[in-house]
Amino acid sequence: MRNLIVRLSKQQDYSKIFDLEFDLVQSDFLPKWVDRFLHTQQRQDVVSEPWAMYNLNEWTNEYTLDFLNKNILQCNKISAGMFNRTITDINDQDTLNYLHSVFELHHGQLDAWLKNPVFSQANGNVLRQCLSHINQTIHRCEGQNKNPKIRVVYFDIPKTETFTKADYEFFTDSIDFGGVYTLYADVGKNLESLAVDNDVHHHDFVPNLHYSIDFSIRFHDDDGKSKKSIYKNYFDNHIQYFSDKGYTENDPRLTTGAIKLAQLRYENKQEVLDEVSKYNNIQSVFVY
Numbered sequence: 001m002r003n004l005i006v007r008l009s010k011q012q013d014y015s016k017i018f019d020l021e022f023d024l025v026q027s028d029f030l031p032k033w034v035d036r037f038l039h040t041q042q043r044q045d046v047v048s049e050p051w052a053m054y055n056l057n058e059w060t061n062e063y064t065l066d067f068l069n070k071n072i073l074q075c076n077k078i079s080a081g082m083f084n085r086t087i088t089d090i091n092d093q094d095t096l097n098y099l100h101s102v103f104e105l106h107h108g109q110l111d112a113w114l115k116n117p118v119f120s121q122a123n124g125n126v127l128r129q130c131l132s133h134i135n136q137t138i139h140r141c142e143g144q145n146k147n148p149k150i151r152v153v154y155f156d157i158p159k160t161e162t163f164t165k166a167d168y169e170f171f172t173d174s175i176d177f178g179g180v181y182t183l184y185a186d187v188g189k190n191l192e193s194l195a196v197d198n199d200v201h202h203h204d205f206v207p208n209l210h211y212s213i214d215f216s217i218r219f220h221d222d223d224g225k226s227k228k229s230i231y232k233n234y235f236d237n238h239i240q241y242f243s244d245k246g247y248t249e250n251d252p253r254l255t256t257g258a259i260k261l262a263q264l265r266y267e268n269k270q271e272v273l274d275e276v277s278k279y280n281n282i283q284s285v286f287v288y
Contacts, residue, residue, distance in 0.1 A: 001024060001034055001287050001288060002023065002024050002026075002288075003021070003022065003023065003024065003286075003287070003288050004021075004022040004023075004024055004180065004261075004262045004285070004286070004287050005019050005020065005021055005022070005285070005286040005287075005288075006019070006020045006022070006150070006152065006217065006282065006284075006285055007019050007020075007282075007283045007284045007285070007286070008020065008276065008279035008281065008282060008283060009279060009281045009283040010278075010279055010280060010281060011050075011051075011280050011281045014281075014283065016279075017279075017283065018275055018276070018278070018279055020217065020264060020276070021264070021265050022178075022180055022262035022263060022264050022265065023262060023263050023265065024261065024262045024287075025260050025261055025262055025263060027170050027259070028166065028167075028170075029167050029170050029259055030261065032161065032167075032211070033182070033211070033213070033215075033259075033261055034287060036157070036161065036211070036212055036213040037213050037285075037287050038287075039157070039213075040154050040157055040213045043156075043157070045154045045156055045157060046154075047152055047153070047154065047282050047283075047284075047285070048132065048153050048154055048155040048156070049132070049133070049136055049151070049153055049155075050281045050282040050283065051280060051281065051282075052136060052140075052150065052151040052152070052153065052282065053148075053149075053150050053276075053279075053280060053282070054140055054143050054148060054149045054150070054151070055143070055146060055147065055148040055149070056148045056150070056219075056273070056276055056277050057277055057279070057280045058280065059140065061090045064090060064137060064140055064141060065087060065088070065090055065141075067133070067137055068086075068087060068099075068133075068134060068137040068138070068141070069086045069087065071130040071131075071133045071134050071137070072086050072087075072099070072130075072134060073086070074126070074130045075127060075130045075131060075134070078121070078122075078123045078124075078126060078127045078130075079118055079121070079127060082102060082106070083099065083102055085098065087099065087141075090141045093142075093197060096138050096141055096142060096197075097197055099134060099138055100135065100138050102131075102134075103131050103134055103135045103138075104187055104188060104204075106118055106131060107131060107135075107187055132155055136151070136153075139151075142197075147218065147219065147220040147222075148219040148220070148273065148276075149216050149217060149218050149219060150216065150217040150276075150282065151183065151214075151215075151216050152213075152214065152215050152216070152217070152282055152285060153183065153214045154212070154213050154214060157212050157213060159185050159186070159210045159212055160210075161210060161211055161212070162209055162210050162211070163208065163209065163210070163211055163253075165252050167211075167259070168252040168253075168255040170259045170260075171208075171255045171256065171257045171258060171259055172224065172257045172258070172259070172260060173222075173224030173225075173227050173228045173231075173256055173257040174222060174223050174224035174257075175218045175220060175221060175222040175224065176218070176221060176260070176263065177218070177219055177220055177221050177264075177266075177269055178217070178218070178219065178263055178264025178265075178266055178269075178272070179217070179218050179260050179262070179263055179264070180215050180216070180217050180218075180260065180261045180262035180263070180264075181215060181216050181218060181258035181259065181260055181261065182211055182214070182215060182258045182259045182261060183212075183214040183215055183216055183258070184208060185209075185210040185211055185212040185214060186206045186207075186208070186209050186210050187206065188204045188205060188206030189204070189205055189206065190205070190206060190207050190208055190256075191205075191207060191231055191234065191235065191254055191256055192227075192231060192256050192257075194234060194238075195230050195231050195233075195234035195235075196230065205241075205242070205245055207247070207253045207254055207255075208253070208255065208256075208258075209253060211259075215261055216258075217264070219269075219272070219273060219276075224257065227256075228256065231256045235249070235254070242254070
């Protein structure tokens with residue numbers, strides 16, 4: 001398999017489509033990701049949040065905050081007192097961290113939510129969906145007015161596959177315009193998030209351990225040097241914390257970044273952005 005297509009459409013008109021066409025980046029890790037894709041196809045799962053397009057269309061600050069607060073209120077309606085605050089400023093990182101900690105608490109590690117009785121009550125499926133919306137909208141807030149990207153996620157796929165030591169060799173902190181990259185598949189905060197969020201609410205540090213089909217399409221360039229420096233400084237300043245968690249400086253599990261999976265075929269960056277901004281729905285994904 002050498003090709004990837006992500007098909008975009010309009011929510012109100014599924015016949016209006018635009019295909020982003022990619023060349024898969026061959027590596028020893030790629031067959032593992034393709035296996036997750038085929039597994040997802042076999043299960044007939046669909047994209048969990050087809051609206052997850054960031055800084056590309058109608059998701060203004062006001063719209064984003066309203067969407068987040070509506071989901072918070074819906075959670076409290078189903079499970080009273082789950083959240084004790086809403087949010088009024090998209091740059092209120094402390095509240096974003098608090099909201100994410102509530103998601104972590106109830107979702108638990110990976111597939112632990114399956115055994116949580118809170119999701120077995122009436123409207124438990126709606127509650128889980130709202131919590132997922134909250135989690136993803138928090139990340140949207142943290143990236144609002146920054147670099148555009150598309151996230152393609154399948155939340156119901158069991159997170160069973162872990163990176164090997166060899167897989168970490170393919171991680172990179174750099175980003176290429178039109179690149180497709182693996183996404184963080186664990187629940188918690190990895191080194192990258194802790195380094196930039198100043199999060200005192202999180203329940204646990206969880207590095208990049210598991211992988212799934214989930215991926216992001218990035219629409220900017222970054223050599224990664226500044227980010228890598230930030231991550232290293234954070235580790236050096238909190239080395240005892242990581243040591244207490246059982247991680248040493250050279251532990252491959254502390255590798256930051258993501259694995260590049262594919263590269264967009266394009267001629268003009270602005271033309272790509274202009275075209276993508278006309279759509280607001282991730283309709284389907286093809287690998288062949």
